[in-house]
Amino acid sequence: DIQMTQSPSSLSASVGDRVTITCRASQSISSFLNWYQQKSGKAPKLLIYAASSLQGGVPSRFSGSGSGTDFTLTISSLQPEDFATYYCQQSYSTVTFGGGTKVEIK
């Protein structure tokens, strides 16, 4: 099975900060990597698919990059509504989620 490792597991940031979350796969997954945002008690929301494609309706401050084993989610200017937990997900071989990164207010 493919393991997905996210880092950091949590971070504190201020409104307006640039935030970067990384996700590493245990083997190459090409670009079959997706990112989700989850707010407490709610269903996850798709942000990025295929490593770098922005899902419709998602603000352009969110971006994704990477291929192979190393991927990045970047929030260019953190907004109050962005405080949440973020998960990467690979779909190269069945499905696996990363452990999550909680973005908290500094």
Place this chain on the structure above:
Amino acid sequence: EMQLVESGGGLVQPGRSLRLSCVASGITFDDYAMHWVRQAPGKGLEWVSGISWNSGSIDYADSVKGRFTISRDNAKNSLYLQMNSLRAEDTALYFCAKDIMLVYGSGSYFVSWGQGTLVTVSS
């Protein structure tokens, strides 16, 4: 408007069974693969099982293989998860999720999710 609504959760004793349901509306249900994803209290997301549009492809996480069975009834726009031999570690909020593809696989991603149904396994 597209909607997924889960039901069937509850409190169950270890070793017993439970059947979850997910009803879809606002979509052509048999155009998509479907999945179950769970989240234990205070933990991350864990993919549980996936099923292709025609039930021809089915897969499970190792943690539930042999105990859980996924199925769908396209005529009823419904997805199911039969959970047998339940364990305390199966306690979680169970979400159903719609894939973008007919047959899940490389390129799958989950565009729509239900709000979840809570399963608590405890004596």
